[in-house]
Amino acid sequence: MSDPNLTRETVIPQREAVQSAEYAPLKLHVPEPAVRPGGTPDFSNIRIPRAGQVDRPAIDVDAEAIRDLAFSVIRVLNRDGEAVGPWAGALSDTELLEGLRHMMILRAFDARMQTAQRQGKTSFYMQHMGEEAVSCAFRKALRPGDMNFPTYRQAGLLIAGGYSLVEMACQIYSNTHDPLKGRQLPVMYSSREHGFFSISGNLATQYIQAVGWAMASAIKNDTKIAVGWIGDGATAESDFHAALVFASTYRAPVVLNIVNNQWAISTFQGIARGGSGTFAARGLGFGIPALRVDGNDYLAVHAVAKWACERARRNLGPTLIEHVTYRVGAHSTSDDPAGYRPKTESEAWPLGDPVIRLKNHLIVRGAWSEERHKQTEAEILDTVIAAQKEAEGYGTLHSEQRPSARDMFEGVFAEMPPHLRRQRQEAGV
Amino acid sequence: MSDPNLTRETVIPQREAVQSAEYAPLKLHVPEPAVRPGGTPDFSNIRIPRAGQVDRPAIDVDAEAIRDLAFSVIRVLNRDGEAVGPWAGALSDTELLEGLRHMMILRAFDARMQTAQRQGKTSFYMQHMGEEAVSCAFRKALRPGDMNFPTYRQAGLLIAGGYSLVEMACQIYSNTHDPLKGRQLPVMYSSREHGFFSISGNLATQYIQAVGWAMASAIKNDTKIAVGWIGDGATAESDFHAALVFASTYRAPVVLNIVNNQWAISTFQGIARGGSGTFAARGLGFGIPALRVDGNDYLAVHAVAKWACERARRNLGPTLIEHVTYRVGAHSTSDDPAGYRPKTESEAWPLGDPVIRLKNHLIVRGAWSEERHKQTEAEILDTVIAAQKEAEGYGTLHSEQRPSARDMFEGVFAEMPPHLRRQRQEAGV
Amino acid sequence: MTRRTMIEAIRDAMDVMMSRDSDVVVFGEDVGYFGGVFRASQGLQAKYGKSRCFDTPISELGIVGVAVGMAAYGLKPCVEIQFADYMYPAYDQIVSEAARLRYRSNGQFTCPLVVRMPTGGGIFGGQTHSQSPEALFTHVCGIKTVVPSNPRDAKGLLISAIEDPDPVIFLEPKRLYNGPFDGHHDRPVTPWSKHDLGEVDDGHYAIPLGSAAIRRQGEAVTILAYGTMVHVAETAVAEVGIDAEIIDLRSLLPLDLDTIEASVKKTGRCVIVHEATLTSGFGAELCALVQTRCFYHLEAPIARVAGWDTPYPHAQEWDYFPGPARIGRALIETLEA
Amino acid sequence: MTRRTMIEAIRDAMDVMMSRDSDVVVFGEDVGYFGGVFRASQGLQAKYGKSRCFDTPISELGIVGVAVGMAAYGLKPCVEIQFADYMYPAYDQIVSEAARLRYRSNGQFTCPLVVRMPTGGGIFGGQTHSQSPEALFTHVCGIKTVVPSNPRDAKGLLISAIEDPDPVIFLEPKRLYNGPFDGHHDRPVTPWSKHDLGEVDDGHYAIPLGSAAIRRQGEAVTILAYGTMVHVAETAVAEVGIDAEIIDLRSLLPLDLDTIEASVKKTGRCVIVHEATLTSGFGAELCALVQTRCFYHLEAPIARVAGWDTPYPHAQEWDYFPGPARIGRALIETLEA
């Protein structure tokens, strides 16, 4: 098995000497990450294929014919910042510049909101640091009407989809302009208009719903497709299995994304993955074409997304994509990774930083420069600060300006049933 | 993909012509079995490899190295009744005669109980017709202390494990000697002593428990192993996924069996299987060695069971086995297959009848004859009838001799809490 | 007007709605070609095609999960869980997703979904074919819970459920599928064709969710019941010869509290009957509501007659089932209290 | 005797049991190396090794499912569900398996299993980090349900739960982990080190399941509460200046009905408080039991103060939470009724 993403744990020999006659006592195997706090981060065992090496099959290929793609990594940007190989060449300078901009906005927004949370303006925040390319690039493969079923770490879908930063901040602040009326935890956005399904705090539940939405589109002879999102850790949940079963059986027009950012809170990916080598491998058990892509390579993510979406649109059925990336920040503002991984592990991550890699590529292309980058960074910061300020004008979590207790009683049902009316009365609102 | 078990449905080309520019309306794909009632049964599209063709790998083989075994069928008995190939040769005449006997007892017992249900002596029954080899042969690969987590169609584990037919019948009759005190539906046996876990009416739930039991054995440095059982249809359930995830991660000493008898009540196996070709393929997504075996071939099932159990005992981790067989009878006494499949479909089933095949093999070996077979059949019938009569002496479902209402209140907890004592009092028992 | 069994009435409701609204889709285990193990969807695949009525893999999670996605898209799925006892794998999708979607998305996404499931005992189904899990739904805000007791109601309520813009759990007492059940298992079964409520209007009609039906007017005591227990209560009342008022709740949430309150205030006594296990059953909520609302009118403690707090046993089915005798005893005690 | 937070007391209970009994194993999401997101199992892996305390994949079904298998083997698993809101995927394994195993196998297989889970709101966790699903457990026969309100009880009850031969659901009010909560979110947090019940005995001690504790003796009205609400009720009583008797139920099933009955018969009035949504909450069962047992002693309707029948909102957390003001109002109404 060629697995470019092997952590040291999986290299430990699985075989034990076969003993005769009597059996030796059994032992429980508990996978461990290569390094723990105090150790020196080391990803040298991770084999990353050179950019451009992996073939680009026809979209109507058989899953079996491309099973190697579930154990490799599709990459477009090489070390020199050039776009190479069969998956390159789909995006213009303008498109790439837009992509860079989206990632930079997401990063700046994250930084501001992270700080806002620390300042007590809201209760909670989750950032995307290191994973910006995945959602930003994927979004550009979609068409109006397509629907994402995201987790909490795909705000790039909103930003690249043109959703307003002010509305995002209002949701995070649970203020009077919060489109979700203060009902949801920060970052649990919802925007039907922007093809962004309401985020559930429960992991994985939305994955099977994406398949259902796609089946509905097929039932209605529509042309829209659905996109499911899940983290590496959450693939262990039941809904993941249900999604693969139903997608495979009904050949649903859905793209099923796994964002493998190496960690699930404090738990390294080896616990959810077990002995399969990769998460993409899960798709092979269902006859679903499964690809792995360099999630820190904007061009690669976009190219693979395009390929998979085209399959779905052509009624060729589902595709499973594992985005190989790294969660640079803490899991959320409630987490401190220093307790479970070396502090500098992110610096050792071999796939680099998605923003810097795209920036370098654009410079190599002659479409960008360090100066323009700095300038843009400053501009973007201004934009983000302005949006934040505007949102703060509508209140922050603990301010007086917040959704009313009345809003709490609305929307449980389309029409409020008598018992809830009585309760609202009792609450005096 | 070479799938010897393809039904016609999967042969329909999956590809549609790629259209340009605009997209054609999507369509929902709903798999259909090859033939429905009224049609002529036809399994000609099922490719069955010749007996003896499939290699027997070392038990410490890598899952990846034997992935073909998930798409083939391990068979030992050929058309001429000879045992051939690398999986043959493990069983003596005596052992094979014992195996034949077990299958014949199971079949005779089924027939009697089926009739008893029709006579109103109990509410419900489920028979094994056509699948006898699977559980009877597997049982002989186990050692004392090993634990099965069966479904309702593995009574062969009990019979081959020496459990008393009288106790089985008493459970079915819910009479005064029912070891489960009338609490369970007929055939939902339990016998810890015989390595047979309490059957749940809920499909699949016991699959993950088998993994837990095996993990416990490893935690305690024990040498016992666990065996999980599930039907083709039930693999779609969540517990199946959980079992594969945990078994893969902790390399649990467990054998995970899938009994693919082609049907799940009225639903053909293609609905649960989707596009994967086989059920064994599911294991590949987890790095779990996965094999398919001719479930109507006593010798093949036993050989594969031995191989997998040996892996587990040597701490080499889980194995997934798909037993390819056919449910000849109705799903249960509440079902009539005439509503969803051709009446003569079972006769067309290409893997034959497990009892006849083993009988023929023993005759070819010179260890058996038609006469002795008939004689044994008669003897067995007597034994079964005697057991049945004895059980009926302890009552049948609607007779006066049945477990008491008091038994209903016992055993909810180790010690009866006050509220249940009050309720028992209220019931006046 | 046609005489129909409860299964026929349910099938008719789906048929009417599928023909009126192409967004209505029906699926579940064995539901497509075969028409369901209780035959509720028989003929619907032949009539409406495989993409409107189909078989699913055995995954209750998957069935409800895809239904939630379809409902969010704009369809109106009406799905079947083969037995209520098998709804647990779908419980997360019901509670955390279907029930919450409108609220958490502030109405951007909604979930007009019906989950049908056969409930209750009386067919020697043992612990996994007999459960009545209604209280596990009534505790969950954002879903409605309906339990019909006869073919006429079943059709009208199911049509309302399918038309409802929010998720509805539709519990079908399987012991009533073929006829009303008087609680005496040893007596011959009466078919629905012999019962008034087996007369079912043709075509479309809706019975609003949240309105109870008074099955028997009376002055002495109020009986609150639903599903199978409505008929068993009728038997008990006839047998003990008490002038009870029998209220068939029909919908547990929303609940027709006005009808309940008016009745208990009139009779001053109340007996609640359900087949589910007693502790934390829906009877507890009814009891709590009645004692608050009618405290000063109550002349006796409210009694609950329910399944015992044990799994539903196989052989002792009729020891478990809260039959006419137990209800009768509770009625007499309540009147004598 | 050591001053301990509730988390420390819980950890200590597991530590004591793991050292006494090598069959006790502890696992769950982030439970192993890191010691759990609330740090309940911190240090246990280092002390007892990776096969006694370990991380699991994110599958609540899998966690409870393997625990059932382990318990059947003979181990005593004490597993953590990261938040009670995430127990739904495990609900089938709890209801259909853990709760039924002893019964359906007639004692051949048993399930000595503890499922710990943080419950309740008060930390701005929104609808998926604030739920109190106790009523979904009390309706299920075959499992016990425990809710401690302080470190001393938490340790003694958890030890009893681990030693219990049957499955126990152990609900930990997360708002109490670091200190008692008086219901006034705007006041500074009191740590457990300042509270009597933060004094926790060292070593092994057990508080039997099924015995309530009277937190305050009183004559005017009985308050039934558990978990966080015990402390909030204490505040309310102090604020309205009423001589209430406050009963901390500690275990909901088995329930200490004798203590409840004696108290309500003495006071003649009863207010029930819980954080879970009102309808079909455990308060309904308490209300039903009290009205039956104490009917002739009751001088006022039993009142329930509970979470509203809406999902637990984020911004309106304190509008949702049944705080001292609402409890106080109910007390006054009950006294004036």
Ligand SMILES: Cc1ncc(C[n+]2csc(CCOP(=O)(O)OP(=O)(O)O)c2C)c(N)n1
């Ligand atoms: C059903 C459920 N179980 C547990 C949790 C708690 N939880 C929140 S995030 C998380 C880790 C998820 O890891 P992964 O899927 O890899 O996504 P990532 O955070 O890395 O993007 C856990 C365990 C939850 N939200 N839902």
Ligand SMILES: Cc1ncc(C[n+]2csc(CCOP(=O)(O)OP(=O)(O)O)c2C)c(N)n1
């Ligand atoms: C959780 C659950 N869902 C549904 C059922 C109803 N049911 C009983 S058997 C069955 C079909 C099972 O088919 P398969 O797994 O192939 O096993 P087989 O009967 O063929 O041996 C179904 C749907 C159940 N028992 N449990």
Ligand SMILES: [Mg+2]
């Ligand atoms: Mg992750």
Ligand SMILES: [Mg+2]
């Ligand atoms: Mg089958």
